[in-house]
Amino acid sequence: MASEAVIPRADRRMHRARQATLLSLATGVWASVLLPAAGLTREPDTARVAFGAVGICAFAAAQTAVLYAAVTPWLAQRWRRRTQLALAAVAALTVPLVAPVAAGAWPTWAWIGAALVGMAPLLLGLPGAVAVTAATLLVSAGVAWWTGGSVGRYVVVTGGVGVAVAAVNWLQVWFWGLLVEARQGQAAQAQLAAAEERLRFARDVHDVLGHHLTVIALKAELAARLAPVDAQRSGREAAEVQRLAAAALTEVRETVHGYRAVDLGEQLAAVAEVLRSCGVRCTVQAPAVEVPQPAASELAAVLREAGTNVLRHSRAEWCRIRIDRDGKVATMTVVNDGADDRGPDDHSHGLRGLADRLATVGGELRVRRQDAVFTLEVTVPVSS
Known part of the structure; x- marks a missing residue:
């Protein structure tokens, strides 16, 4: 029947x-x-x-x-x-x-x-x-x-x-x-396709909010510590918190409405600026050839998570970010010192989630640690 x-x-x-x-x-x-x-x-x-x-x-x-x-x-x-x-x-x-x-x-x-x-x-x-x-x-x-x-x-x-x-x-x-x-x-x-799309959207929202909220929390904590000793700098940090919150709101709205096109160069500049403002010496080597949008979106997601992890899970003094494109493959390497044994909290999307996301598009995420130096390497296929 x-x-x-x-x-x-x-x-x-x-x-x-x-x-x-x-x-x-x-x-x-x-x-x-x-x-x-x-x-x-x-x-x-x-x-x-x-x-x-x-x-x-x-x-x-x-x-x-x-x-x-x-x-x-x-x-x-x-x-x-x-x-x-x-x-x-x-x-x-x-x-x-x-x-x-x-x-x-x-x-x-x-x-x-x-x-x-x-x-x-x-x-x-x-x-x-x-x-x-x-x-x-x-x-x-x-x-x-x-x-x-x-x-x-x-x-x-x-x-x-x-x-x-x-x-x-x-x-x-x-x-x-x-x-x-x-x-x-x-x-x-x-229904499965819709569920996968909702999961992808949730990852994107997490990537956007997780990065911004981590930086906002650090900036707010810094402003609170500086308030009794350096009111002028504390005010600047508070203004930066306000700017970051507004930027996060804008990015979330653009993500929700599907209008957000990732500019990998802007993401590199933004992550480098945040790291430097938190006292981390950051050097960036951008790709000589433009990375197409699909691969750029994947690299940007990993870049945001990597920047968040440098601030949250290390006492880094320096960080190097490099992106290369070799034919049909784009590679991004993020290296920082000051790595410790602290892991992500229970609610973090983390590198495991990023590895799963990259696997669906044929990419790969590898990490290694030597003494206090942590290296994250990502390869993503380039469609054109």
Whole structure:
């Protein structure tokens, strides 16, 4: 049976496929009505004709409800169970209502039994379908014995026709189930892409805010320490904190609205300025050839994190930043002294997250430490 996940009803192709499946299954319903109804024309007793017609119509209605549920994935499970219970109850009632119709002249109830066998694979697994088929064949044989009909004829109609109908019905519903699963796969793929984009956006926001907030915290701490001894410099540091906060707000807004195009040169200058303002001698060697935007964005993200780590996790006196482009690869190296054993806090995105991010674009991040000198090296493929 098709999965119960909700399928968008506005999907026209799925809607047409479902209508075609329902129309094809409806032919089986008509067969379960018309062939037993042939027995009504051979029954002289008016009361038996009336009871038989009621039983046949009730069975056709219950069968229609079950087949509709089989190709309606968004239908609640409780309604599926109700339609199946209704079909079982109606099928049991057809024995006294339909079986006596045209007794001995036409296998009226055998066609009802064939419809039951044909629907069993849609409702149950293989063991259940086999059990229902066996039980229906026994009932059909019992009806033939009770009404004076041919047991062999009843069993052949119920079993032979029922198995053929089961194969046709199962194939149609199986094919419909494949369409549903394919549609669900497309929806899941779209959701995964959206989740990956949200994760990428979260990393970008973290990179922007993490760097700026670290510098703001350090500047504010410096301003507080200088306030009692050097009010003029403390005021300058406080003004710098205000400027950095405004810059962070601007960058976050630009990131949110998707307007932020990374200028690697500006990022280099900004990180170098921040490091120098915190007492770190910083030298920068920019690339001789421009790095294209996709690679520049990745390098800028690592550069911001590296600058933050120099301030937060070291007592650096100097830092060297170098970016080179060699053919299809751009390389950035950040080296600083004063490395200690302090690691990032529990909420830091850290180098592990950057390594994962670079891996998705074919890049690589490597770090090494020799005595107190820490080296971070990044390689990123260049698309053009």
